[in-house]
Amino acid sequence: MNVGVVGSGYVGLVAGACFADAGNRVICVDADPSKIEMLQRGEIPIYEPGLKEIVERNAEAGRLIFTTDLVAGVKQSRVLFLAVGTPEAADGSADLSAVLEVARQIGKAMDGYRIVVMKSTVPVGTHRKVSEAIAAQTGHPFDYVSNPEFLKEGAAIEDFTRPDRVVIGTTNPTAVAVMKELYAPFMRKSERIFVMDPASAEMTKYAANALLATKISFMNEIAGLCERFGADVDLVRRGVGSDSRLGHAFLFPGVGYGGSCFPKDVSALMKMGEAVGRPVLIVNAVHQVNQRQRKFFAQRVLEHFGEKCPETTLAVWGLAFKARTDDVRESPAIACVRMFLEKGMKVRAYDPEAAETGRAAVGGGITICRDGYEALDGADALVIFTDWPEFRNPDFDTMAQKLRQRLVFDGRNMYDPLQMAQRGFTYYCIGRPSVLPKEL
Ligand SMILES: NC(=O)c1ccc[n+]([C@@H]2O[C@H](COP(=O)([O-])OP(=O)(O)OC[C@H]3O[C@@H](n4cnc5c(N)ncnc54)[C@H](O)[C@@H]3O)[C@@H](O)[C@H]2O)c1
Known part of the structure; x- marks a missing residue:
């Protein structure tokens, strides 16, 4: 499957690398050019045990590429994960500016049906805001999935590939089927997928x-x-x-x-x-x-x-x-x-x-x-x-x-x-x- 991951930090890079390791073609996008240049040189901007080997293996195989070009990421992907930061705003709430900005850019770049998946941790109700932000920029159809990430830094690869659970937040059967297909390689022992709204x-x-x-x-x-x-x-x-x-x-x-x-x-x-x-x-x-x-x-x-x-x-x-x-x-x-x-x-x-x-x-x-x-x-x-x-x-x-x-x-x-x-x-x-x- 062609997968795009926007945000190549602790979550996005791990998710992108692990999806590529399962055979998918993954394009990782980040707004930070220095981070992308490092990744293109084969350097890992963060310390996470085991990550370097997976990134190297899949980059060499041509299944994992890095770019600052979000439009290219949207055009090449059927499923688009958002894994940008949602830091604490001055008033203590989650700052959604990066999430909403990426949603707008995805909407502008869409040239057909897409599944947009939220991996960033976002307040309850954000699914509506993001869906509206995308819909305001495009007439193309899309499905939205809330797919929060539960990995722990320091054991991120293990957590991602052998998760306690994968939460799939959508009521759309097509999106559920695609998400199950994507996560199937990590569910070989037993299925731990929870589908919910x-x-x-x-x-x-x-x-x-x-x-x-x-x-x-x-x-x-x-x-x-x-x-x-x-x-x-x-x-x-x-x-x-x-x-x-x-x-x-x-x-x-x-x-x-x-x-x-x-x-x-x-x-x-x-x-x-x-x-x-x-x-x-x-x-x-x-x-x-x-x-x-x-x-x-x-x-x-x-x-x-x-x-x-x-x-x-x-x-x-x-x-x-x-x-x-x-x-x-x-x-x-x-x-x-x-x-x-x-x-x-x-x-x-x-x-x-x-x-x-x-x-x-x-x-x-x-x-x-x-x-x-x-x-x-x-x-x-x-x-x-x-x-x-x-x-x-x-x-x-x-x-x-x-x-x-x-x-x-x-x-x-x-x-x-x-x-x-x-x-x-x-x-x-x-x-x-x-x-x-x-x-x-
Ligand atoms: N770190 C964790 O252990 C962890 C675990 C579960 C969930 N999460 C959640 O996942 C999300 C990402 O966390 P993280 O730790 O990976 O953050 P991070 O800061 O390590 O990575 C975020 C990346 O997004 C990029 N970015 C920001 N704005 C962008 C834009 N407009 N376009 C493209 N890229 C952009 C940044 O340059 C950065 O590389 C957060 O919502 C966080 O709460 C994190």
Whole structure:
């Protein structure tokens, strides 16, 4: 099938590459010429495990091409996916300007029947706005499908090719049949396609993300209570997660969620509720807890050093909002590093993949190091934000030698508090009793 994907970011590039890998002819369009030039040279603008190999294989086979020419993309494709960004607008709602602009351009370029598929996360009701924007530019027939994407950065290929579910939001049988054909290669074990109306499909995406964000904020609240009552949230988490109705996923306390999805989707859902006079109280609380969590963590560091902040150097491990991605959008690490810099602290940061995106997001003023140990050189404390696997079992002797003080603030509960105290560290973590060396 001839497929066009407009927007070649984390979602569009993965979708385009995976559809091409299933034998389709895919044309990926993006408005950013530098991104397209990189892709045409065989370079991948983002870090996503396994993506490079798939892009290379399919570009070489001539099944995957990249262009800035949207008109060519529309002319060559029967099915057109929209995967452009829907960032948070100043008022907290989803900014639909790129989506509506692309819809208008698609309408103008259409020369016959098309199926237009929305992969971007868009507020409930957007299917009407986009359909109207296309129809205003063309007399050609088209069908609209809401097909929200559920992939996770860091496991995007796996999620796309072995999805938990594919939601197809349309009432049109032709469009359903085409979508099922397109997704059939990823449904070989069992079919996990849910066909529904567009509004329900749009809502499914927001409800899923908001519920995942709720689990995180809920556990962060419980972690705060554990600290007050001397309970250990890690034991509580295991006890709670073993209930099959709840499950273990997303119950890890930490510095709060970030990334390009949860914060903006939670905020957009709040706005949707306000717009129809039905405020979503739970989601408001989820957002507030998340904002508070990163502040609590940064404050713990700032309070420890107090007036000595301007003379303090921090080693920071991890800038990405989570492991296995270079994405730093809404990363708690970036927000906290900015707070440290405002207090005059120096920051020596290391991230395996997000060093450059992190430096750009902070806006300079930090030293980027080549590895985690280099970041420790002459630092007064280590602060951990991202749960990269390489941080799990570090060489604690080297850590102790390089740090000026054996002091670790761990936003991901990576280590055992008792063992850290035995190694002579003062170790602050989340929702577990902090153990100081002198207490042993
Ligand atoms: N990143 C994720 O993990 C994820 C997961 C599920 C859903 N989503 C949703 O998918 C959508 C895309 O997210 P993303 O993370 O891939 O964003 P992204 O910012 O990585 O990519 C968006 C791309 O669209 C391009 N673009 C913007 N305007 C354009 C235009 N007018 N014409 C052509 N290209 C244009 C940008 O240059 C960019 O390359 C969002 O709505 C997001 O909420 C993202």
